[in-house]
Structure formats: structure tokens, C-alpha cells
Amino acid sequence: MQNLLPNAALRLTGLLAGLILLALAMLASVKYGVNTYSWERILSSFTAYTEANDHLIIRTSRVPRTLIAAIVGGSLAIAGALMQAVTRNPLASPSLFGVNAGASFAIVCSVAFLQISGLTAFTWVAFIGAAVSAGAVYFLGSIGRDGLTPIKITLAGSALSAFFASLTQGILLADGKAFDQVLFWLVGSVSGRTMEMLTAVLPYMAVAFLGALLLAPHMNVLSMGDDVAKGLGQRTVIVKAAAAVVIVLLAGGSVAVAGPILFIGVIIPHVVRFLVGIDHRWVIPYCAVFGALLLVAADVGARFIAMPTEVHVGVTTVLMGVPFVVYIARKGGQLG
Numbered sequence: 535m536q537n538l539l540p541n542a543a544l545r546l547t548g549l550l551a552g553l554i555l556l557a558l559a560m561l562a563s564v565k566y567g568v569n570t571y572s573w574e575r576i577l578s579s580f581t582a583y584t585e586a587n588d589h590l591i592i593r594t595s596r597v598p599r600t601l602i603a604a605i606v607g608g609s610l611a612i613a614g615a616l617m618q619a620v621t622r623n624p625l626a627s628p629s630l631f632g633v634n635a636g637a638s639f640a641i642v643c644s645v646a647f648l649q650i651s652g653l654t655a656f657t658w659v660a661f662i663g664a665a666v667s668a669g670a671v672y673f674l675g676s677i678g679r680d681g682l683t684p685i686k687i688t689l690a691g692s693a694l695s696a697f698f699a700s701l702t703q704g705i706l707l708a709d710g711k712a713f714d715q716v717l718f719w720l721v722g723s724v725s726g727r728t729m730e731m732l733t734a735v736l737p738y739m740a741v742a743f744l745g746a747l748l749l750a751p752h753m754n755v756l757s758m759g760d761d762v763a764k765g766l767g768q769r770t771v772i773v774k775a776a777a778a779v780v781i782v783l784l785a786g787g788s789v790a791v792a793g794p795i796l797f798i799g800v801i802i803p804h805v806v807r808f809l810v811g812i813d814h815r816w817v818i819p820y821c822a823v824f825g826a827l828l829l830v831a832a833d834v835g836a837r838f839i840a841m842p843t844e845v846h847v848g849v850t851t852v853l854m855g856v857p858f859v860v861y862i863a864r865k866g867g868q869l870g
Contacts, residue, residue: 537811545810545820552823556604559830563600564592567837568844594728602732603724603833603847604826606792607802609739609784611825612746614799615806615817616777619753621684624867625859627799628785630691631778634794635698636667637786641716642702646709656719657731657790661738664786670694672778682774683760722793722848724833735787742783743822749777750814757812795848797855798825804862804869 539545565571571588579589610628617626628634640663644650650659671694675687706713718726752773755763763770788795806820829847832854836845862869 537807538809540811545816548809549816549819549823552820552827556823556827556830559827559834560600560604563603563830563834564596566834567596568842595725598727598729598732599724599833600830601729602727602791603830605732605736605739606724606788606795607798607829608822608826609743609788610795610798610829611802611806611821612743612818613781613785613788615803615814615821616746616749616753616781617799618803619757619814620774620777620781621688622757622759623684623688624804624862625800626688627797628781628789629695629794629796629799630688631781631785632667632671632691632694632698633664633782633785633789634796635695635702636670637661637664637789638716638720638794639663639667639698639702641719642705645716646705653719653727654731654734656716657734660719660790661735661786664789665782667694667698668778668782668786672775681771719793721846722795722851723846724792724829725844725846727791731791735790738783739787742780742787745776745780746784746818749773749780750818753777753814754812757814793848795829795851797851797858798829800862801855801858802828804858808869 539548564576565573569588569591571592575588576592579592583589583593613628614626617628617630618624620626621630623630637660640659641656644656644659650656671687671691672682674690674694676682678686680686706716752768755766755768756770756773760770763773785799802821802825803817806817806824810816810820829851832850833847836847836850839845839850
């Protein structure tokens, strides 16, 4: 596939341009919304903070929302890129590992049977549910004489996702209280989240990001196929296991904080490979930047679709993602 940025100098320039666009989008996220604040007022909320209403909104709502959108967007994009490399499925995304379904099921069970409530508590419950579900998918995909294969892990992920989704819907139909409490989380949103929710899982996501960078050269080899990778001396089982852990930490942490936000993990890896090719040493950092940019920009746009009511960003990403996936499927799994 021909890429638009064929050499290192152009790729570095593109990455810096992406960082500048991300910074501008984050500034716009803090400034614009139902209420628009001047730059002077935004600056004073940090340099001369009072308990004025606008200062409170900027520091406790706008800034955490912006940071969460950036970190979640970048994490989902990296997780999607790794999943597509491991499964060799161009439409693979974190939901394929059962991350969304497992997290949702754990949240609903915690409300229906344990009477757990509150978004902060949901963060840990969702993170554990995502990890357990993804671990089960990896285990089921590894059973058999051939070990872990792309088709087996894809089938295991699809089956467990459908299984957990069915159980979740059954519990919600039987328990109206659980439905009322978790509906806001199940939609997928970065509004109403706090920095405490992010900091609870941020250390794990940071470790996973470093792990993704370290795995990048191995992903290049793995993308050639298991037989070629083994012929080059790669321990494919260890590499896939490490990638699975990284995916769970990135996607699980993201789902725990923001709920099941779809299609970021599908859209961005394709766009990035169109720009820089298939070298994961560039794909991973590009995914971090452009995944963050997409979700922050989508969140800003969602505020203006139905003013003064805000549309959840999870709805916005679905509106973007569905036609993109249809296009990619029609193009045989490649953009362009």
C-alpha cells in the first residue's frame, strides 16, 4: 500500500503537525461548549482561582473531560492497531477481545446484585470485567493443537461478546433500577467524568503505552504471519500474550473511564497506515496522537449538534464509524 509520508523526515513532520492540531483541539475543548469562556478567564482559573462558577466548570469539568478524551482516544487507537496486527483482521477493534461486553456485564452485575453505585466505583468494576473477559477470550483462542490463531481468537471474541451482551440485556430487562443507573455509562461519554476516575487507571495505561512502543518491532515481524515470524526466531506465543496484556490495559482502562466508545480502534489505525505505512514503530505514536485528536474533536463537535443539549461522544463516533467500516469492507480492508 502506497503511503503519503514515505520517509522519516516527512513522518516526523506529520507527527508534529498532529501534536499541534491536538493541542488546538484541546484548547477548543476547554473554551467552547454550552458556555464559552474567554482565554483570560480560562487562564485566571489556574493563576487566580476562586470558587466562581466558571472557574469550577473549567477546572472540574472542562479540563478533566478534555484530558480523558485525549487519553482514551489515543489508547483505543493503539489497542486497535495491536489487535489488527495480532489477529491480521483489518476490522478488528478492542470490542473483539470482549472488552466492552465484559466491562458492561460486570457493571450491570455490580448494580443488580451488589448495589454498587457511582462512576468511580464503576471504573474499577469495569476494568476488572474487561480484563477477565479478554483473558477468557485469549484462553479460548489458545485451546487446541495449533495454539493461538487469528481465526480462533476472532471466533472466541465474537462468541463471548455475544454471550455477555445477551446476559447484560437480560439483567437490564429484569432489573429496571440497574438500567437506570448504568444507562449513562453504557452510552459511552467523557462528560461528567472526574480526574479521580482517570488517575485510578492511568498508571496501568501508561505502562501499557510503553509496552506498545516496545512491542512495535515485534508487531512488524508478527504481521508477516506466524510461520515467517517463527522462522525469524520470534517467540510468537510470548509476543501475542504481551500484546494481549497491553490491549487489555489500554482498552480496559478506556472503557472503565468513558464507557464503550466504538470505532476509534478501527478508524485511526487505517488512517495512520495510509499515512505512514505498516511500520508499527511509527504506527503506534501516530495512533496515540491522532486517536486523541479524533476523540477530542468529536467531543467538541458533539456539544454543538443539539445545542443546548449535548450529544454523547459515543453516539458521534458511531455516526462516523459505521460508514467508514462499510467503506473499508468494500475496499477489501484497506484505506485508499
